[in-house]
Amino acid sequence: MILYRCVQQINEIRKLTHSQRDLLNNLRINFDKPAQMKLYLKQLEHVDLLLQRVILIGVLLQLKSLIEDALEDVLCKRMPFLMVTLEHFYSQYKTTTFSNDPQHHLLINEMISSTGTSTIIDSTLCQALINQKNSMNNNNTTASDQTPSINESDEYILSCLIMVYIAVALPRLARLESTKYIVALDAHANNCHCLIRAINTLITTFFFEHGQRHIEDRCKEFLALASSSLLRLIDVDSGQNNKYSSTSNNSTSNNSNGLSNDIIHKEATYILLEQFVNQCPYLTRDLLETCFPSSVLRNAFFIISSNIE
Secondary structure, three states: OOOHHHHHHHHHHHHHHHHHHHHHHHHHHHHHHHHHHHHHHHHHOHHOOOOOOOOHHHHHHHHHHHHHHHHHHHHHOHHHHHHHHHHHHHHHOOOOOOOOHHHHHHHHHHHHHHOOOOOOOHHHHHHHHHHHHHHHHHHHOOOOOOOOOOHHHHHHHHHHHHHHHHHHHHHHHHEEEEHEEOOOOOEEOOOOHHHHHHHHHHHHHHHHHHHHHHHHHHHHHHHHHHHHHHHHHHHHHHHHHHHHHHOOOOOOOOOOOOOEEEOHHHHHHHHHHHHHHHHHOOOOHHHHHHOOOHHHHHHHHHHHHOOOO
């Protein structure tokens, strides 16, 4: 059921991305051009819906991880020798290239994950998506409510654009009242911290067939896009402060969805970027500092800790 729901949400995200692929491609190419990015971002649609779906995927994957942790604890008590052997084997496997066959890597990760041990590649989700693709290829149906049929190269591009879509959508979280970061729980009130698990899992799932190098490149591209998008919050926030200083009598209006016109949780959104790098096996802190100032992150943690009630 968990995998079925994840695949279902991924299909819906693909539909949203496919309907705006030209716009997302422009965002991908011009991420270092603020004027053009601002113009393209105004045309971007369904951002809230996208974030809701990615957060749901993250929550489901987090639940799956908790179940696997419980399984690993039991097996470590009942079969400690076997678990230690598998742990040593997998640590050696990650540093040695046994085969370039994606199916071989999938089988190894499936064997390790069956014991509850965490793996870089979510083999069960990968296999579920592969089975769905094979089923769609066998059934040449063209129903309007299904995911558009695309070839291998187009699927790769679409997967890249999905990550672009998520990266440029992250600043939207700063305007949500529910994005408040709860220090005691090390979590966000709206579960957007689960976004990070979803993003890391989606990148490895989409690109594992193309090799580790492609996964690393896509992680770096996501980091660059997300950093560029989040840094623009600083300029937007300062612009709002200047605006409100001259119109102090204006009242702030919030809609029923908890969306504010102000950037109210900028710092809580910045933290997500650091969490992404910490959980990604292909990125380093040094690379994060080249994309996003460490002083901004330190200030974000300071402001959040200062606001603890």
